[in-house]
Amino acid sequence: MATAQAFxxxxxxxxxxxxxxxxxxxxxxxxxxxxxxxxxxxxxGVTEDALRAANGLAPSEPLRTGQMLxxxxxxxxxxxxxxxxxxxxxxxxxxxxxxxxxxxxFEASFGKGATAAILKELRHAGVRSTWFLGGAWAEKxxxxxxxxxxxxxxxxxxxxxxxxxxxxxxxxxxxxxxRGLAAVAxxxxxxxxxxxxxxxAHNRTLLQVASKLGLGVVLWTFDSLDWQSPGAQYVADRIxxxxxxxxxxGMHASADQAPAALRLAxxxxxxxxxxxxxxxxxxxxxxxxxxxxRRAANPLR
Numbered sequence: 001m002a003t004a005q006a007f008x009x010x011x012x013x014x015x016x017x018x019x020x021x022x023x024x025x026x027x028x029x030x031x032x033x034x035x036x037x038x039x040x041x042x043x044x045g046v047t048e049d050a051l052r053a054a055n056g057l058a059p060s061e062p063l064r065t066g067q068m069l070x071x072x073x074x075x076x077x078x079x080x081x082x083x084x085x086x087x088x089x090x091x092x093x094x095x096x097x098x099x100x101x102x103x104x105x106f107e108a109s110f111g112k113g114a115t116a117a118i119l120k121e122l123r124h125a126g127v128r129s130t131w132f133l134g135g136a137w138a139e140k141x142x143x144x145x146x147x148x149x150x151x152x153x154x155x156x157x158x159x160x161x162x163x164x165x166x167x168x169x170x171x172x173x174x175x176x177x178x179r180g181l182a183a184v185a186x187x188x189x190x191x192x193x194x195x196x197x198x199x200x201a202h203n204r205t206l207l208q209v210a211s212k213l214g215l216g217v218v219l220w221t222f223d224s225l226d227w228q229s230p231g232a233q234y235v236a237d238r239i240x241x242x243x244x245x246x247x248x249x250g251m252h253a254s255a256d257q258a259p260a261a262l263r264l265a266x267x268x269x270x271x272x273x274x275x276x277x278x279x280x281x282x283x284x285x286x287x288x289x290x291x292x293x294r295r296a297a298n299p300l301r
Contacts, residue, residue, distance in 0.1 A: 031067040046071060091202065094221045095246035095282035100274045103248045103282045104262075105220065107196065108144075109134035109162045113254030115144050119151055121262045128152050130279040131253070132196040135160035135183030145187035154278040157184050157192035157215065166201045173209045181213070194218050194279060218279060220250035224261070227252045232260035239265045243274060246282065 031040075037057075041048045052059070054070045063069075095103060104122075108115060108131060122129055131148050133155055138145045149155050159165065160180035165173055177195065185191045195215040197206060202217060210217050222242045226235045235257055239249055251258055266276075 031063045031065060031069055033065045035063055037063060040069070040071065090217075091207070092216065092218045092248075092283065094244075094248060095277075095279075097244065097246040100245045101277040101282055102243060102246075102269065102274050103277050103279050104129040104251060105196070105218075105248055105279065106131045106251045106253050106258075107134075107158050107198075108132070108141075108148075108253035109137050109158055109198070110254045112141060112144060113252070114256050114258050115141075115148075115253045117259035118253060118262065119147060119153075121259045121266075122153070123151060125262070125266045127262075127266060127276045128154070128278050128281075129276070130154040130156060130194075132156045132158035132194075133184045133188065134158045134162050134198075135180030136162070138183045138187035142187040145184070146189065149188040149190060154280055155184060155188040155190050155192065156194040156196065156218075156279070157181055158196050159198055162198045164199060164201050165197045165206050166203050170205050170209055173206055174213070177209065177213055177215070181215075218248065218283075221247040223250040224252075224258075226255035226258045226261060229255070229257055232257040232264060235261035236264035236268070240268045240272070243269055243272065245274075248279070248282070 037048050037051055041051055051057070051069070051071065052061075095101070104127065106118065106129060128151075131153050133145055133148070135157070137158075145155070157177065157180050160176050160183060163176060165176065168176065181192055193214070193216065195210050195217050196219060197217065200219050207217060221244070222238075224235050224239050235255075239261065243249075269276075
């Protein structure tokens, strides 16, 4: 795409299903080896009891490395995002579900991988997608970055050097993102408007830094797991099985099984009544599904 496309103002609503209960918004993260329940509770301003209750943990049950955790945070009510560039400081994991559209998204950070083969499959299928390009990757493979953009796919930012952004301070985050933005813009010819942090790792500091740079943070509804190389049929079955209107599918340009998985999945999704959209198109309706815009960390790859 030659120019950035702005979204209209967005209202993000989190529904509460029990009368008299204060609305809750959840943050999602993967537990690291060094994480403790008390440390996470202090970092996110919640109690250990609240963390245990949200995750069904017994009083003496320890955290497991790689465990998915829900972190509850009370909110005063619905928030209104000033525009798509910042998405109100929220983390978007799903688009508007009123239409049966799915956004295929690809992360490119390590080698050429299957990029050319993925582009070929998408071209043959007539599908436009969104690519989150690492700045270092774009500098090393500028021709591929240009090919992605020239094929009509949306190009966005995946930082510069693929770091764990949660482990950086605000100044380091800003420098990492600015370098990534510049590299992607130079290679693809479009200034990114969205950020997908590497590993999905983020925190409040990152959201603040991204918002000041005019970046919305978009993760995924589900990870295709193509990077684990479980077999093209498995990846295709997972994509089709987890598909839902407004879904954002996480995929990887380095995954050798991604092209074959797309060849299998796209016809099945179309037969189920789904169409395909870039994130610009998917989020253009100006609102996200209740509960799918979150205020801080989410995991995966």
